[in-house]
Amino acid sequence: MINAAGPEVPAIRLSRVTKRFTPMVLGLDDISLDISSGTRVVLLGKSGSGKSTLLRHVNRLHSPTSGAVLVHGTDVGTVRGRQLRDLRRGIGMVFQNFHLVGNISALENVCSGNLGALRGPRVGLWMYPSAVRRHALDLLDRVGLAERAYQRSDTLSGGQQQRVAIARALIQQPSVLLADEPVASLDPESSADVLGILTRISKEDRLTVLMSLHQIEYALGFADRIVGLREGRVVLDESALNLDAERAMQIYSAATGTTDDSLTVAAGVPQPLAAHAPARPGLAR
Structure with a gap:
């Protein structure tokens, strides 16, 4: 298990992380996030928004083109050999x-x-x-x-x-659990069971959970915090208690041309999401 360096150190920190797979395919675009220990964070966004790419940077299945990813204060891009194996043992993954x-x-x-x-x-x-x-x-x-x-x-x-x-x-x-669309192939009853188990265990073990989902109702029921991605950028970062399904859905509708100033990024500045960024040539999942 990874030992946290202290209460002030986030369990996961992404510092200006950009991932470019090719000159024409951009996965993540200058993302900065701090995720506190013991919290449950859900990534929402359309397919291709960067959710899976972000998850795979935490356990270094992907490495950033620029920026840094830290887990309990350890820069995952700097560890090799046994240190990398030890780090990955502290990060569980559910597919x-x-x-x-x-x-x-x-x-x-x-x-x-x-x-x-x-x-x-x-x-x-x-x-x-x-x-x-x-x-x-x-x-x-x-x-x-x-x-x-x-x-x-x-x-x-x-x-x-x-x-x-x-x-x-x-x-x-593990001290961190990554879950990539863990209920996407399940029926509603099984999905509720799986998310209920993850909620209970995360509370009992004070486990940090970073999960990608498509189902907004499940995200709002499971998460402490919702992070919305669009075209590899964070366009929403807010407590789940402050969101409702209609507003969360705008993460998706904005990508098709609907402008909504009520969605906010972490800095708290209103963003007209349909014009949030210029179109880029290609995006990875």
Whole structure:
């Protein structure tokens, strides 16, 4: 787990981060954000607005073209080797499509999340230390799946598979959890279950959660704070308590030509979003 340098140091800091994939494809455009420890932040925006790109900068799956990304005060762009592995163990990741190994049990999938802390390969559940197996069982219990521990993962429902994926991320004992559209492929009941579990665990563990979503109603119910992205820029940064669905929807409608001065960026200055920035040649997701 990453140890926070102190209460005044954000869990995540992006300082003037720009990501240009090619001269014609811009992913992020001069983004600065501070995310406090223990908060739940949701990124909203159309496909191509930069949500996934931003998430992947936090654990250095992407590196910025300019600017810096810090996790608990550590510049992720400066670490290498063991330091980078240690940093990534402190940052859990949950994906839209689960990324489980289907032909092994839920329990073994959760155990596999701890491979970075073990030496040598592990083939089969019983190759993991007993302490890891016990921890994995405890985590499956926390997500309501203890009774499914030995069931093949590909026989579970989508919502159950996502809960296994959450347990797998938690076995790393992260201080930061990234979630990229974790309920996009789930039905409403399963989506509510998954987000309820993430809310409870984030509160119990004081876990910092940075999540991308498309569903505004889920975002408002889950988040402490909403960050809206458009064309790789932050166009909204506000407490979820201060937003309603109609106003949050303007993050999307503004991109199609609707101007609305009521949306604000972090600095609190009203922005006419339809004219927020000149059109650029290409944008990454």
